[in-house]
Amino acid sequence: MSRQYKVVSCTINGKKVEKTVDVRASLTDMLRDDYRLTSVKKGCEVGECGACNVLIDGECFNSCIYLAVWAQGKEILTLEGLAGPNGEISDIQQAFIDEAAVQCGFCTPGFIMSAVEILEAKREFSDDEIRKLMSGHLCRCTGYENIFRAVKKTMLRRLGKEREAEEV
Amino acid sequence: MYDIKALYEAESVEHAIRLLTEHPEAQIIAGGSDVLVQMREGKRAGKELVSIYGIDAMRGVRYEEDGAIRIGSLTSFSHITKDPIIKKHINVLGEAVDMVGGPQIRNIGTIGGNTCNGVTSADSASTLFAWDAIVEITGPKGGRRIPIHDFYISAGKVDLRPGELQTAILIPKIAYEGYRGHYIKYAMRNAMDIATTGCSVNVRLSADKKIMEDVRIAYGVAGPVPMRALSAEGRAKGTPVAKENIQTFAQAVLEDINPRDSWRASRAFRRHIAVVLAERALKESIRLAGGEVNE
Numbered sequence: 017m018s019r020q021y022k023v024v025s026c027t028i029n030g031k032k033v034e035k036t037v038d039v040r041a042s043l044t045d046m047l048r049d050d051y052r053l054t055s056v057k058k059g060c061e062v063g064e065c066g067a068c069n070v071l072i073d074g075e076c077f078n079s080c081i082y083l084a085v086w087a088q089g090k091e092i093l094t095l096e097g098l099a100g101p102n103g104e105i106s107d108i109q110q111a112f113i114d115e116a117a118v119q120c121g122f123c124t125p126g127f128i129m130s131a132v133e134i135l136e137a138k139r140e141f142s143d144d145e146i147r148k149l150m151s152g153h154l155c156r157c158t159g160y161e162n163i164f165r166a167v168k169k170t171m172l173r174r175l176g177k178e179r180e181a182e183e184v
Numbered sequence: 185m186y187d188i189k190a191l192y193e194a195e196s197v198e199h200a201i202r203l204l205t206e207h208p209e210a211q212i213i214a215g216g217s218d219v220l221v222q223m224r225e226g227k228r229a230g231k232e233l234v235s236i237y238g239i240d241a242m243r244g245v246r247y248e249e250d251g252a253i254r255i256g257s258l259t260s261f262s263h264i265t266k267d268p269i270i271k272k273h274i275n276v277l278g279e280a281v282d283m284v285g286g287p288q289i290r291n292i293g294t295i296g297g298n299t300c301n302g303v304t305s306a307d308s309a310s311t312l313f314a315w316d317a318i319v320e321i322t323g324p325k326g327g328r329r330i331p332i333h334d335f336y337i338s339a340g341k342v343d344l345r346p347g348e349l350q351t352a353i354l355i356p357k358i359a360y361e362g363y364r365g366h367y368i369k370y371a372m373r374n375a376m377d378i379a380t381t382g383c384s385v386n387v388r389l390s391a392d393k394k395i396m397e398d399v400r401i402a403y404g405v406a407g408p409v410p411m412r413a414l415s416a417e418g419r420a421k422g423t424p425v426a427k428e429n430i431q432t433f434a435q436a437v438l439e440d441i442n443p444r445d446s447w448r449a450s451r452a453f454r455r456h457i458a459v460v461l462a463e464r465a466l467k468e469s470i471r472l473a474g475g476e477v478n479e
Contacts, residue, residue, distance in 0.1 A: 039188065039191040040188045040191070041186075062225075063217055064376060069288055076291055077291055077292055081221060083220075085193065088238075130288075151287065151376070152287045152288045152375065
């Protein structure tokens with residue numbers, strides 16, 4: 017069987033891009049190998065750990081079980097896309113640092129992208145809702161409490177509830 | 185990289201049928217959360233795939249002319265849960281598919297894939313059985329519609345003939361109007377887990393909310409394929425809303441179900457929880473339908 021390729025054009029982190037990809041590639045393969053977006057981690061590669069999580073048209077997907085060719089015409093956001101114009105990190109990333117929600121860091125980009133979907137909804141979620149929305153990720157170092165606090169604090173701060181955020 | 189022999193991307197249902205006819209060995213891939221994982225495990229490695237993921241016409245929920253609810257087979261679990269038509273008439277289906285895997289899986293996983301897999305543990309299947317769902321299949325000879333009960337042939341095998349694909353799932357108006365239901369998934373974890381047993385019940389009460397005019401119950405993982413518990417339904421139909429009748433109904437499921445021993449749970453344990461789940465799910469369905477059970 018000869019190799020099969022396809023041109024895939026999409027928007028990645030706000031930039032229109034186009035590359036010829038092997039049809040056997042997962043979106044993780046394409047983002048890491050063709051675009052050098054290495055925040056997208058290869059963890060379990062079967063859609064269980066969430067380390068490869070990215071936003072596609074505003075929804076979270078495990079890019080390891082998403083064919084690269086399906087990205088045609090889609091808008092993709094990876095952790096790299098959260099950086100400010102001068103490379104500043106975003107509030108949710110800073111919150112992960114402040115809350116010590118990072119140890120080895122392997123699961124962090126995936127967790128943060130799920131947090132971004134929560135934050136982009138621009139509404140207040142209950143603790144149980146946050147836990148459920150973050151449940152598609154595995155962290156083997158820190159446990160989940162610090163991660164939960166980082167997400168909840170950032171959600172409250174973005175909603176202007178500075179005092180409630182301090183009490184989390 | 186996946187071990188894919190060749191990938192054919194369908195742009196329409198007709199195109200998919202043509203591709204499936206031209207490549208009879210090919211496997212259909214919808215969202216891929218099962219097919220790609222099995223490919224990674226080696227089970228489906230080296231296969232040709234016909235991707236139907238790009239067929240947007242197969243997405244979304246709408247009413248048919250006769251009032252039936254039509255769910256496009258490619259509609260993702262999360263979109264079913266958020267859909268206003270589902271929320272209004274069969275909220276339990278939205279709740280059931282909100283228990284599949286985790287958030288990312290619910291964004292990629294489709295209701296068509298969940299049923300075409302033919303697995304007994306599919307969170308959508310027991311609820312679809314309990315609501316008399318109809319499966320729409322389209323193929324080289326046109327379309328056909330069959331009850332979901334007939335769609336499942338045996339574990340892992342569904343009634344899809346060469347060149348055919350499932351294009352929609354329908355809930356007839358007569359099956360949803362006036363009914364309220366509840367699904368309970370019994371599993372070890374709250375996320376990323378497969379049901380040890382799943383139980384979906386719905387009820388239609390009389391106008392005064394005193395009589396259970398109709399009761400329907402279906403299980404996942406109570407047999408090789410999802411199933412209804414018809415003896416139990418017969419026992420409850422037409423009886424007053426009362427604790428004793430609910431208990432009689434719940435006990436009667438044991439006449440219908442046939443769970444097995446597996447590493448997840450024993451047959452004895454599954455039989456035990458099947459009764460408990462039936463009672464709880466019927467009580468909650470009655471409450472949702474506006475009835476009251478005196479304890």
